[in-house]
Amino acid sequence: MYKILRFSLIIFELLPCFGFSQWNETFDKDNLLEWSGDTSNFIINNLHQLNLQAPSAGKSFISRPYQNKDELITWEFFVNLQFAPSSSNLVRIYFLMDQSQPLFNSTYFIEIGETGNLDKWNFFLKNNSNTILLGSGTIGKLSTDPSICRFKINKATDTTWRIETDYSGGSNFNFEQLILDTFSVQISNALFGLECNYTETRKDKFTFDDILIYHSGIDTSAPEIISAKAISENKILIQFNEPIDLLSSLLVSNYTVPTIGNPDSIIFLSGSNSIYELAFSKFFVSNQIYHLEYHNIEDLKGNTNFNIKEIPFTYEKIEEPIKGDLLINEFLADPSPSIGLPEVEFIELINTTHKKLNLQGLSVSDGGSSKAQFSNNIINPNEIIICCPIKDTSSYKLFGSVVGLNNFPSLNNSGDYIILKNSKDEILDEIYYSDSWFETSAQKEGGYSLELTNTLQSCKGQFVWRPSSSLIGGTPGMPNSYTTLVKDSTGPILIDAIPLSQWEIKLKFNEVLDINSATNPLNYNIFPSRSVASIDLISFSENEVVILLDEPLINSISYTITLKDILDCIGNKMITINTLIELPSTPEYNDLLWNEVLFNPKSGGSDYVEIYNNSNKLLSLDQLYISNPSWQNNWIKINNDKLIYPHTYLALATNKKNTIESYPHSDSSLILESSLPLLDDDKGSLVLSYFNKTTFKLIDSFSYDKNWHNPLLTLTEGISLEKINPSFVSDKAQNWQSASKQIYYGSPGLKNSQFIDTFLNDKHKLYQLLNTTISPNQDGFQDVLSIQFNLDLAGYKINAEIYNLSGFLIKTISQDLIATKDFMNWFGEDNNNKPVFSGNYILNLILIHPNGSKKHFKENIKVDNN
Incomplete structure (x- = not known):
């Protein structure tokens, strides 16, 4: 005390x-x-x-x-x-x-x-x-x-x-x-x-x-100015420490600002005779320190300051924000359940400049007719403010500067549009978000904000937003939990060119575009010539344009589109490029094949599947559906109009960002975020079908099982199953192998790590080995012994076994009927699914045919378990 x-x-x-x-x-x-x-x-x-x-x-x-x-x-x-x-x-x-x-x-x-x-x-x-x-x-x-x-x-x-x-x-x-x-x-x-x-x-x-x-005794002290504040570019508001005699206080010669002069006028503002407004003919320079000098001011007791006194003041110009000055920096769309933040939605704004900005007349909305409008608010240089419903202002007072707004938009949990406009209804900043931007299911359930990670690259959309890593779920009023200031000097990049119909072409870019350059027909040229009727920027994302043609595209003709002078939202220009488009074909049976599946992700991870275009046709994902009849008898539509080119891969993930981060050996441009059927960790089925307006037409299907994984693996969580050759049939266990640990156990969008080419180069031999040495360490190189058959007759039964050099049976690979063109694998395990020791072994093959013929073969095999 x-x-x-x-x-x-x-x-x-x-x-x-x-x-x-x-x-x-x-x-x-x-x-x-x-x-x-x-x-x-x-x-x-x-x-x-x-x-x-x-x-x-x-x-x-x-x-x-x-x-x-x-x-x-x-x-x-x-x-x-x-x-x-x-x-x-x-x-x-x-x-x-x-x-x-x-x-x-x-x-x-x-x-x-x-x-x-x-x-x-x-x-x-x-x-x-x-x-x-x-x-x-x-x-x-x-x-x-x-x-x-x-x-x-x-x-x-x-x-x-x-x-x-x-x-x-x-x-x-x-x-x-x-x-x-x-x-x-x-x-x-x-x-x-x-x-x-x-x-x-x-x-x-x-x-x-x-x-x-x-x-206190008798007042014998002369009055003093205790505060002087520039309230505009030529006005000062002053306050004395006591009531002042009006006659002396209103005399302009009693005040002066060096380099500016005496005030032109003085207005008495307070009933206590202590507050006055001084107006000058000359303007103040922003952020320059001035001194107001005053003398001969008398209080009500007759005390006068005959000597000149001075008080400093600074004029800070308050400017209207332009695009890029004020950014949406963080928001909480789903505040419940709370992990530390108030259960109230908020939108955070940041002043990225060294200017004081006037928020008067600005509005924030979700794109609807109702707008939350700012009154006479000021945001200081580099300041962060929290915006929330006016009734909930007190909830965020402890976190920082808060502005309560009437008609505050109600943000949808799954995704919505946030738009910041000035008083002229011009867009200052905007964002179209989705709950897919969260990285875990727990974050999707609520209580976590999304934060902008780079104010210099705010055009990049999802790629510069991430969920807060704060222990309380967000950082309102404070610096974001993860920030970087790498400057964006790269123009927009074309990601996809998709004919939506004979009359429409959609172009998708990697970032938000400048509306004027993106909708200028002079920046697009199509050959063979097709005149452009109009170009629209898709408003909710602003990184996609749709070109409407005056004449239709023709089937089986490839068109070249030349793009030039298109800018991103901060003015970076893209390089001139040419891209090919053509109308896609309808997929037929086995045109698309299953090629990879992750059905048992690690905790916090997400499922993905991969398909392969096994045809020479350009195919569209439109009207493709997936189901898992082993679990649920319903179809899930692939809601994407992306094209899949001949002999290329395309992965579908329930959480694209999580998949890319978990499996760095991947192609992010060939991974789409999509709903998938529930995939059981032990076994299930995957069916791919095309809906032809009335019925579902089968494209490919198979039933997976956890036992299809390499038997030497003790844990398979987070490891995908890869088809060893994308053209092989999907519904055979021997056509699948666990992904290599060298590529972090998954390869979405890329050729599989366990890829085996069709290696028979002697069509007259009944079988061939890809290699006679195996190193079963899941590094993607010689992990398995692959035996490929090219039999002369149908109906053979095979007895395929591995013996050690002492003649003891180590592994029975197969004792079953075999197709004329077939293959089988040995993973280097014994009959107890234990890895064999390094050394030399004998592959014993016996082929028996119903006509009584019998063929017997032996091969020397080396196992290297380093």
């Missing part, structure tokens, strides 16, 4: 030039004999402070009389509330009252405690039944736990009060308010009173000390 020094007080009392002390209460005694009221509810604690000690929730009031004979009187007192004040737990300090019952008297008092997190002190006059708010302190200064303040209140004149405070509890007072009191209620036989209103948990949390009341 801060004590006023006793020695200082003794000197203060002995020196008449300072007036004489009426009352100095430091609670050094162990009793409250001078006080009356609910004294039994208070104690003097071991720090010699007055401490509330009530038996239960309620209200307690005590008071003490003093004489008030001089208008120049000063009150000082210390308040320590060991909690964040509220409307249920508040204190009133009646520093000047004329009766002991505060509900029925004339009194001046300070109140601390209100609803929300904006607590401040409020200065009231209660005159009989009327309670009038005369002034207030700085918003939020008394909203913390604990809330501490030392007050100094000076009655400067009959009509003005000067309030000084020290929120640290010390005696380093700072001027806070000069309050006009036109009522000027006179009270001579006065009381000083304390009223505590409290709940059960706060009944002992109110502490007071150092109550000092004294006459």
Whole structure:
């Protein structure tokens, strides 16, 4: 506790030039004999402070009389509330009252405690039944736990009060308010009173000390300007420390700013004769320090400052934001369930410039007709502000600067459009988000914000947004959890060119485009010639354009589109490119084949499947459906119009971003985000079909099983199954192998790590081996012994076995019928699915035909288990 020094007080009392002390209460005694009221509810604690000690929730009031004979009187007192004040737990300090019952008297008092997190002190006059708010302190200064303040209140004149405070509890007072009191209620036989209103948990949390009341003496000090603020490019708002004589205060020759001159006019703004507006003919330069000089100013007591005094001020120009100045920096669309943030949606804006920006007239919306409009708000250079519904403003006060807005957009959890516009309805920033931007299912369920990672590349859409890694789910009002400032100097890149029909072509780019260049027909040329009717930028994403043609595309003709001079949203120009398009064909049976599947991802991971275009045709994904009849008897449409070119791959992932990060050996341009059927971790089926308006037409199908994985693997979670050759039939176990660990166990969009080419180069041999040495370590090189057959007759039964050099049977590979063109694999395991030792082994092959013929072959095999 801060004590006023006793020695200082003794000197203060002995020196008449300072007036004489009426009352100095430091609670050094162990009793409250001078006080009356609910004294039994208070104690003097071991720090010699007055401490509330009530038996239960309620209200307690005590008071003490003093004489008030001089208008120049000063009150000082210390308040320590060991909690964040509220409307249920508040204190009133009646520093000047004329009766002991505060509900029925004339009194001046300070109140601390209100609803929300904006607590401040409020200065009231209660005159009989009327309670009038005369002034207030700085918003939020008394909203913390604990809330501490030392007050100094000076009655400067009959009509003005000067309030000084020290929120640290010390005696380093700072001027806070000069309050006009036109009522000027006179009270001579006065009381000083304390009223505590409290709940059960706060009944002992109110502490007071150092109550000092004294006459200030006769005012002999000349007035001073205590604040000067440039409110426009040629106006200053000034405030004196006391009421001023109007005649001297309105004389323009009493003020000057070097290099600017005297003001042209002065306007009196305050009933307390202390606040004035000075207007000049010359304009101030932004961010330059000026000094206002003044003299010959007289207060109401006749005190005049004859010598020139000065006070500095700076003009900061407030500008209207242009595109790129103000960005959407973070937002919370699904606040429930909370992991630490308030369960209230918010949108965060960041000023990326060194300018002060005016938000007046700006609006934020989800693209609908209803807009949340800003009033007279200012955002400082590099400042972050939190926008939320006006009724929920208090929820985010502790996080930073908050602007509450009426008509705040309700953001859809699964995806929505956020658009920021200026007063002219021009777009300043926008984003179309999806819950697919989250990385885990837990994040999708709510409580996590999405954050912009690079303010210099805000055009990049999903690629510069990621879920917050903050432990509370977001960083409102603070720097984002992951940021980088790599400058974007690259023009837009074409990702896809897709004929939507004979009349329409869609072009998809990797970032948001400049609308003027993207819709300019001169930037597009089609050969063989097709004239362009119009070009539209798809509004929700702004990285796709649709070209409408005047004449149709013709089947089986390839067209070249030349693109040039197309800009991204910050002005980077793309290089001139040519791209080929043609109308796609309808897929037939086995045109598309299953090629890879991840059905048992790691915890937090996501499923994916891969298809391969086994034809020489350009095929569209339009009207393709997937099902898993082993689990659910329903079809899931591949909602994408992407084309798949001959002999290329395309992966479909439930979470593209997660798949790319989990499997770096991948091609992100050939991975699409798509819903998939539920895939069981043990076994299931995958069916790919084309819907021809009335029925589903089978394209490819197979039933997978976890036992198809390499038997030497003890754990298969997070490991995909790859087809060893994309052209092989899908529904055979021997055509599948576990992905190599060298490529992190998955290759979505790329040729499989376990790819085996059709290696028979001697068509007259009944079988061939790809290699006679195997190293079964899942590195993608010689992991398996592959035996390919080209039999002369159908109906053979094979007995394929591995023996060691001692003649002991190690592994029975197969004892079954075999097709004329077939193959089988040995993974280097024994009959107990244990890896064999390094060394030499014998492959024994016996082919038996129903016609009685029998063929017997042996091969030397080497196993290297390094």
